Amino acid sequence: MLNRQKCLLFMIEQAGRPVMRFxxxxxxxxxxxxMPSGGGTAFYQFLPYRYGPFSFxxxxxxxxxxxxxxxxxxxxxxxLVEDVPRPTADLPRRLLDDAARVVARFVEKKPGVLTDYxxxxxxxxxxxxxxxxxxxxxxxxxxxxxxxxxxWQVDGFLNMLMRSGIxxxxxxxxxxxxxRYGFHKSTLDRLCGRVExxxxxxxxxxxxxxxxRNLEGPADYEALFAQYERETLPRETEAVxxxxxxxxxxxxxxxxxxxxxxxxxxxxxxxxxxQVAALPVRHLGGSG
Numbered sequence: 001m002l003n004r005q006k007c008l009l010f011m012i013e014q015a016g017r018p019v020m021r022f023x024x025x026x027x028x029x030x031x032x033x034x035m036p037s038g039g040g041t042a043f044y045q046f047l048p049y050r051y052g053p054f055s056f057x058x059x060x061x062x063x064x065x066x067x068x069x070x071x072x073x074x075x076x077x078x079x080l081v082e083d084v085p086r087p088t089a090d091l092p093r094r095l096l097d098d099a100a101r102v103v104a105r106f107v108e109k110k111p112g113v114l115t116d117y118x119x120x121x122x123x124x125x126x127x128x129x130x131x132x133x134x135x136x137x138x139x140x141x142x143x144x145x146x147x148x149x150x151x152w153q154v155d156g157f158l159n160m161l162m163r164s165g166i167x168x169x170x171x172x173x174x175x176x177x178x179x180r181y182g183f184h185k186s187t188l189d190r191l192c193g194r195v196e197x198x199x200x201x202x203x204x205x206x207x208x209x210x211x212x213r214n215l216e217g218p219a220d221y222e223a224l225f226a227q228y229e230r231e232t233l234p235r236e237t238e239a240v241x242x243x244x245x246x247x248x249x250x251x252x253x254x255x256x257x258x259x260x261x262x263x264x265x266x267x268x269x270x271x272x273x274x275q276v277a278a279l280p281v282r283h284l285g286g287s288g
Contacts, residue, residue: 001087004043005061007099009070010088014103018079022051023111026118027102029053033122035098045156046125047195052118053125055155056191057181128195140165140251143282144274146266150259154182158195161253164284168198168252170243172266174206202243204236207265225268233272244276253284
């Protein structure tokens, strides 16, 4: 079990009662954004959603706790299962103290108090709210944007794209599978739709996985990308032109895996698209 899942169990235990799903989500958000521990390493990341800050990963992992018999779920509440040992004793003391402080601050207050506090303190996370919007999503300047999801959780990744003003994600992986939750093609398509971001896939503009094996130094990458420019891009002129058209419409980004664009074929693709679209190239992100 991940430490962040243990932290969810600990906060429900500290509450001493069933906890509404939106409550636990906002408690975890405040732990991440206001407390010194930040929830610990690899804690949940958040994005603006229907009722403020949200984490698809948190809901998925809480569902795993239900499946594994640590929690029950009913009528939008999560509740600890009685007489089941809770593996929270090995969590760092600083994290336990921070989590307990967050819970103690809000556990006896009405839900609206928690919502108002989070909305007013973190207006960006109301940008997709169906309740009250205190912030609007920006629009990225016209450019051929690129990004790699390496190092990100899907929530933080989508949040970064929204903050950057992106409305369309163009996946240029040849084989769009991923062990990390949220980045498999079908899942990413679904999650993009939930945050009003279009997902498009151009597998023909990717590099086959077998060609990427045994890459070691800069010379290996340079040879691979030179081959991509020499063979793939001329063969896929129609796809390049379609991507250029998409880039000229709503703000869009070319997405692949690697955080460093110079270690990814998207940097070469971006140059080709930029020539057609007459736009500058702009790399987003870094790592999460």
